[in-house]
Amino acid sequence: QKEVEQDPGPLSVPEGAIVSLNCTYSNSAFQYFMWYRQYSRKGPELLMYTYSSGNKEDGRFTAQVDKSSKYISLFIRDSQPSDSATYLCAMSKGNNRLAFGKGNQVVVIP
Amino acid sequence: DADVTQTPRNRITKTGKRIMLECSQTKGHDRMYWYRQDPGLGLRLIYYSFDVKDINKGEISDGYSVSRQAQAKFSLSLESAIPNQTALYFCATSDLPSTGTSTDTQYFGPGTRLTVL
Numbered sequence: 001q002k003e004v005e006q007d008p009g010p011l012s013v014p015e016g017a018i019v020s021l022n023c024t025y026s027n028s029a030f031q032y033f034m035w036y037r038q039y040s041r042k043g044p045e046l047l048m049y050t051y052s053s054g055n056k057e058d059g060r061f062t063a064q065v066d067k068s069s070k071y072i073s074l075f076i077r078d079s080q081p082s083d084s085a086t087y088l089c090a091m092s093k094g095n096n097r098l099a100f101g102k103g104n105q106v107v108v109i110p
Numbered sequence: 111d112a113d114v115t116q117t118p119r120n121r122i123t124k125t126g127k128r129i130m131l132e133c134s135q136t137k138g139h140d141r142m143y144w145y146r147q148d149p150g151l152g153l154r155l156i157y158y159s160f161d162v163k164d165i166n167k168g169e170i171s172d173g174y175s176v177s178r179q180a181q182a183k184f185s186l187s188l189e190s191a192i193p194n195q196t197a198l199y200f201c202a203t204s205d206l207p208s209t210g211t212s213t214d215t216q217y218f219g220p221g222t223r224l225t226v227l
Contacts, residue, residue: 008150032214043114043200043218044153088152092214096141096160096204102152 003027006089006101015110019076023089023101026070030091030099033065035074038086038103047087048074079108113137114219116201122225129188131222133201141204142184143216144168144176146197153200159184191226198223 006023013019021035032051036044048063050056050072056063064073072091076083089101114135123129133142144156145168155168157176165176173195177185188195202216 006152008152034215036218041221041223043202043220045218046215049215094214096214096216097155097158098214098216100153102150 003099004089004091004101006104008102008104010105010107012107012109013079015079015081015108017079017108019074019079019083019106019108021074021076021087021089021104021106023072023091024070025072025091025099027091027093027099028067028070029093031094032092033063033072034090034098035061035063036088036090036100038088040085044088076106079106081108081110084108114201114203114217116199116219116222118222119220120223122227123191124227125192127191127226129191129224131186131199131201131224133184133186133219135182135201135203135217135219137203137205137217138181139203139205139217140181141206142178143202143204144174144184144186145200145202146170146195147200147221148197156186156199188224188226191224193226196224196226 004025035048037047038044053067060077062075086103086105088103090098143158145153159178175187199222201219204216
């Protein structure tokens with residue numbers, strides 16, 4: 001079993017819809033949880049960061065961490081065509097070694 | 111100017127050739143990383159360096175070597191390239207974790223697309 005599981009299936013949504021992405025993990029030592037966004041032919045860039053359990057909101061983006069279920073989520077409200085990208089979850093134990101999910105390609109259709 | 115730069119951005123080479131990918135950063139970070147990204151496999155760590163004198167293998171280091179020439183420079187070499195090393199390669203940097211405030215955030219370069227024929 002991989003440490004981080006993220007269903008890599010592409011996701012197409014109409015503009016304005018809510019995008020819901022999630023990852024599960026097996027290592028209970030993970031404390032830091034991140035979502036990276038990667039546009040085509042670009043490097044990943046940090047989108048959201050959460051320490052331990054809880055929710056974090058930044059504009060149209062909400063990150064949730066449920067450590068008891070080993071499950072993290074990213075929600076994008078009022079999705080825009082500019083949100084079309086690949087979203088990767090990542091997590092670590094605080095030792096600068098990140099474990100990444102495979103990424104979800106999201107397409108927001110105008 | 112970009113904080114993390116990679117050269118070249120694209121490279122096509124032949125099997126058996128020696129290739130060097132270079133990474134430079136202006137973020138002042140001590141920690142640097144090399145990843146490869148393949149469709150369906152995500153990002154996999156090749157090597158990482160926590161300072162100039164510290165080099166560590168990642169999960170897929172076979173066939174690769176690295177050199178940390180300075181705090182700001184970290185190079186990845188393929189001594190004898192093979193077709194299954196065709197991939198997108200990323201360099202990343204991170205800061206030293208400080209007590210209670212570490213975010214473990216890594217900052218990525220724009221990538222090098224390598225094709226081995």
